[in-house]
Amino acid sequence: MEPDQVVAELVGMGFELSDVTNAIEAVGLSIDGAIDFLLDDSRRNTASASTSNTCITSCAGTLGKRASSSSRSASKMRQPSINEFIQSAGRPKRSKTMNKLDMSQLEVLQRDAGGCNMHPPPEDTDLHIAVEKAELPYNHKDEESIGPDWEKQVKNLLHKHFGYSSLKNFQREALETWLAHQDCLVLAATGSGKSLCFQIPALLTGKVVIVISPLISLMHDQCLKLAKHGVSACFLGSGQIDRSVEQKAMAGMYSIIYVCPETILRLIKPLQSLAESRGIALFAIDEVHCVSKWGHDFRPDYRRLSVLRENFRMDTMKFLKFDIPIMALTATATTRVREDILQSLHMSKATQIVLTSFFRPNLRFSVKHSRTSSIESYKKDFHELISIYSRKGKTGRKSKLMPTNPEENSDSSDNASNGCMDEYNGIYEVNVDDVVGDAVSESEDEVRSPGRCGLAPLKDRQLSVEYLEDECDLVQDVDDLDVSCGEFSGKLPTKGFSGFLLPKAPDLPSKPEERAKFQHEPLEDGPTIIYVPTRKETLSISKFLSRSGIKAAAYNYKLPKSHLRQVHKEFHENTLQVIVATIAFGMGIDKLNVRRIIHYGWPQSLEAYYQEAGRAGRDGKVAECVLYANLSRTPTLLPSQRSEEQTKQAYKMLSDCFRYGMNTSCCRAKTLVEYFGERFLLEKCLVCDICIKGPPERQNLKAEAIIFLQVVATHCRNFADISYGGDEGRLGEKLNIKALVSRIREQYQQFSASDLLWWRGLARLLEVKGFIREGDDMTRVQIKYPEVTNRGRQFMSCETEQPFHVYPEADMLLSMRSPKSYSSFTEWGKGWADPEIRRQRLQRKRTWKSPKKRKSRKRQPDSNTVRGRLTAKLSKKK
Numbered sequence: 032m033e034p035d036q037v038v039a040e041l042v043g044m045g046f047e048l049s050d051v052t053n054a055i056e057a058v059g060l061s062i063d064g065a066i067d068f069l070l071d072d073s074r075r076n077t078a079s080a081s082t083s084n085t086c087i088t089s090c091a092g093t094l095g096k097r098a099s100s101s102s103r104s105a106s107k108m109r110q111p112s113i114n115e116f117i118q119s120a121g122r123p124k125r126s127k128t129m130n131k132l133d134m135s136q137l138e139v140l141q142r143d144a145g146g147c148n149m150h151p152p153p154e155d156t157d158l159h160i161a162v163e164k165a166e167l168p169y170n171h172k173d174e175e176s177i178g179p180d181w182e183k184q185v186k187n188l189l190h191k192h193f194g195y196s197s198l199k200n201f202q203r204e205a206l207e208t209w210l211a212h213q214d215c216l217v218l219a220a221t222g223s224g225k226s227l228c229f230q231i232p233a234l235l236t237g238k239v240v241i242v243i244s245p246l247i248s249l250m251h252d253q254c255l256k257l258a259k260h261g262v263s264a265c266f267l268g269s270g271q272i273d274r275s276v277e278q279k280a281m282a283g284m285y286s287i288i289y290v291c292p293e294t295i296l297r298l299i300k301p302l303q304s305l306a307e308s309r310g311i312a313l314f315a316i317d318e319v320h321c322v323s324k325w326g327h328d329f330r331p332d333y334r335r336l337s338v339l340r341e342n343f344r345m346d347t348m349k350f351l352k353f354d355i356p357i358m359a360l361t362a363t364a365t366t367r368v369r370e371d372i373l374q375s376l377h378m379s380k381a382t383q384i385v386l387t388s389f390f391r392p393n394l395r396f397s398v399k400h401s402r403t404s405s406i407e408s409y410k411k412d413f414h415e416l417i418s419i420y421s422r423k424g425k426t427g428r429k430s431k432l433m434p435t436n437p438e439e440n441s442d443s444s445d446n447a448s449n450g451c452m453d454e455y456n457g458i459y460e461v462n463v464d465d466v467v468g469d470a471v472s473e474s475e476d477e478v479r480s481p482g483r484c485g486l487a488p489l490k491d492r493q494l495s496v497e498y499l500e501d502e503c504d505l506v507q508d509v510d511d512l513d514v515s516c517g518e519f520s521g522k523l524p525t526k527g528f529s530g531f532l533l534p535k536a537p538d539l540p541s542k543p544e545e546r547a548k549f550q551h552e553p554l555e556d557g558p559t560i561i562y563v564p565t566r567k568e569t570l571s572i573s574k575f576l577s578r579s580g581i582k583a584a585a586y587n588y589k590l591p592k593s594h595l596r597q598v599h600k601e602f603h604e605n606t607l608q609v610i611v612a613t614i615a616f617g618m619g620i621d622k623l624n625v626r627r628i629i630h631y632g633w634p635q636s637l638e639a640y641y642q643e644a645g646r647a648g649r650d651g652k653v654a655e656c657v658l659y660a661n662l663s664r665t666p667t668l669l670p671s672q673r674s675e676e677q678t679k680q681a682y683k684m685l686s687d688c689f690r691y692g693m694n695t696s697c698c699r700a701k702t703l704v705e706y707f708g709e710r711f712l713l714e715k716c717l718v719c720d721i722c723i724k725g726p727p728e729r730q731n732l733k734a735e736a737i738i739f740l741q742v743v744a745t746h747c748r749n750f751a752d753i754s755y756g757g758d759e760g761r762l763g764e765k766l767n768i769k770a771l772v773s774r775i776r777e778q779y780q781q782f783s784a785s786d787l788l789w790w791r792g793l794a795r796l797l798e799v800k801g802f803i804r805e806g807d808d809m810t811r812v813q814i815k816y817p818e819v820t821n822r823g824r825q826f827m828s829c830e831t832e833q834p835f836h837v838y839p840e841a842d843m844l845l846s847m848r849s850p851k852s853y854s855s856f857t858e859w860g861k862g863w864a865d866p867e868i869r870r871q872r873l874q875r876k877r878t879w880k881s882p883k884k885r886k887s888r889k890r891q892p893d894s895n896t897v898r899g900r901l902t903a904k905l906s907k908k909k
């Protein structure tokens with residue numbers, strides 16, 4: 032591979048260019064070698080050479096097997112065939128319940144699988160034993176013959192396969208609907224157990240259930256879990272390289288078939304045959320919010336799933352006694368998304384909506400201000416996390432991916448972070464934002480919204496939509512995340528499936544005293560997931576944490592698949608403490624004991640936020656969901672190809688998310704569940720930061736509100752005069768909020784030092800009251816060209832002493848706390864005009880650079896780009 036390509040691939044994974052050059056210099060032009068070197072970076076500092084060597088060897092072994100992303104197809108997952116599992120336990124044991132047909136089918140499966148190029152069997156022997164117990168297939172039963180005692184039958188199946196004692200209420204409702212041959216839309220919180228709603232029909236009837244699912248990793252995870260529970264399942268899609276699986280699936284050899292939406296469209300005919308032979312009990316569409324453009328994970332192929340309703344009806348298939356029911360399931364759908372789902376999928380008019388509360392009482396939500404951009408922020412924000420895990424890490428098992436505990440490092444935890452500061456010194460450059468409260472980029476939403484019209488705003492290739500989109504792991508197709516996930520080595524109780532009972536699924540505690548117990552309860556042990564917007568941050572933060580003694584690993588879609596599999600494995604085995612991931616570590620992560628979900632940077636929507644946060648506390652025990660975001664900046668849309676309509680919607684969703692962060696007075700859980708259209712009857716969750724701290728003091732901001740409205744109104748009038756005056760067609764320049772605030776500062780002495788941040792917050796409050804609105808037709812995260820409404824005019828002209836009582840929002844509080852005011856900004860700004868001050872500042876900036884950094888600059892003296900210099904150097908060596 033050319034040096035350029037090697038560098039480009041490594042930088043694409045999120046590694047720093049300077050680290051990449053170091054790695055290539057150390058190991059030569061080998062991607063695998065460089066990745067080992069880079070991921071092992073923190074380990075090189077360990078005191079014990081022998082420990083270090085062992086770790087490096089084991090990791091290198093894993094990574095050595097990686098396939099480069101250019102040969103991704105070769106690394107696509109192969110279906111873990113039933114035979115593969117059985118084989119590992121010797122030859123198939125005859126299950127008492129297995130009938131003759133089952134055995135012959137298994138033999139066929141074994142023969143077939145023997146003929147293909149087998150991967151080594153998975154390491155998990157429990158899994159093999161579990162699948163060995165799989166009863167394939169069940170005796171076929173028509174839904175009508177199931178009878179009124181179906182609940183008893185389900186209970187037995189639950190007990191036998193999953194070890195649960197009973198169905199949850201919403202699961203019962205969904206199954207009742209299915210038994211009545213009706214379509215059903217299940218809306219239930221993350222981790223509530225939606226999968227069971229479509230798994231039971233397969234077990235109960237012996238017919239096949241087809242599950243449409245958006246991601247290969249999700250399908251793979253579910254297949255593995257089902258295999259553990261003795262249910263045969265497979266997945267079909269572009270990630271499936273074993274072609275025979277599809278044939279076997281269409282011949283009715285698996286009870287549950289997972290399939291991606293793209294694939295199902297070409298399988299309509301074979302599925303019709305399957306419906307006639309073994310029978311199809313149900314079409315389940317999981318993560319159905321992907322259908323809707325108004326949702327957060329829109330997938331165009333989901334919209335075409337209306338073919339299911341059209342092709343599997345009694346009137347098109349004469350042998351059917353009723354239309355094959357459709358069950359659509361999601362944890363995150365607003366009212367608008369729900370309507371869109373029903374319409375787009377052509378679900379029947381009689382569709383039942385099974386709705387449970389979206390409320391998760393054990394999740395403690397909070398929002399914290401952070402610049403989330405530098406080593407300083409990491410140190411401040413992760414200080415507590417580091418101390419928690421470094422205490423626990425001393426007794427933990429070793430991670431193959433990262434050093435196990437601070438003692439293994441030559442530096443102490445503190446030294447480690449200091450040492451790391453040197454490397455991060457580049458970040459120490461003067462950040463205007465550190466000095467200026469006012470530095471909220473007015474036009475940043477425009478600069479960074481290449482999606483508007485779908486065109487790149489800048490010519491620079493480095494800032495093209497594709498390039499930036501790629502940075503953020505936003506591109507998602509069905510097999511983009513084709514890595515194994517699942518609790519591979521989760522031990523089954525020794526008594527097997529039939530000898531134990533899990534406690535009844537807990538009902539949501541509704542009494543305040545029951546919920547209050549989550550308030551101060553200490554968090555139990557368990558891993559943390561940190562979500563960051565870009566690949567680069569996955570690496571920089573995981574590196575920072577590892578060097579501070581935490582067992583942390585980065586996870587982004589460009590990293591080698593073998594690394595990602597290892598991360599999944601260690602995560603599920605509880606040997607990793609923290610995963611720093613992009614959204615690539617996504618849907619369907621069903622690990623019970625995740626204790627913290629940290630979002631480090633603004634999420635793009637509340638749907639995405641709630642779904643990701645929902646991976647915490649699935650065991651019902653208290654867990655934390657913290658959002659660290661820069662509350663002094665308006666968030667921007669991550670780059671993506673969007674139509675104009677989609678861009679508007681994306682801004683709307685981002686805006687809702689921003690307002691969630693800015694809110695200081697309403698319970699977080701209430702805001703979240705009401706966003707999804709649920710009436711939150713409990714009023715307060717009692718455990719979020721707002722419920723615990725209480726809102727800030729309410730203030731009467733009538734005087735400020737009137738001044739703001741007057742300035743806006745005066746300007747609007749002037750603007751209208753210019754726009755529609757003599758010179759027809761010429762539009763006057765509208766004043767944006769920044770310019771309006773400048774007018775306020777000029778005209779009102781008492782506000783001459785006031786902060787734009789504060790006025791922005793006030794403008795949002797006025798907008799909520801309906802006193803102002805956006806004056807142009809662009810959708811934005813927050814108002815930019817305010818215009819006074821009739822209500823606003825009434826308020827202005829109101830003679831009475833009607834107060835304007837409000838809770839200051841987070842940015843207003845921040846601006847009040849911050850010593851940097853408008854005046855300090857102007858002073859600072861003026862400073863740059865003075866050559867002496869400028870010289871001193873630049874001098875200071877230069878001394879902030881680490882010696883290491885300067886050295887690396889010296890190393891590459893002449894070329895224009897680092898990459899160019901490296902290329903020249905390496906070519907010379909060759």
Ligand SMILES: Nc1ncnc2c1ncn2[C@@H]1O[C@H](COP(=O)(O)OP(=O)(O)OP(=O)(O)O)[C@@H](O)[C@H]1O
Pocket residue numbers: 195196197198199202219220221222223224225226227361362533535536619620621645649
């Ligand atoms: N009736 C039940 N009793 C006890 N536990 C249950 C029951 N049903 C499901 N569970 C457990 O709930 C957990 C979550 O299940 P599942 O993955 O189906 O959630 P989900 O609703 O699909 O979540 P997500 O929206 O994140 O995909 C699983 O670990 C499962 O074992």
Ligand SMILES: [Mg+2]
Pocket residue numbers: 225226317619
């Ligand atoms: Mg699910």
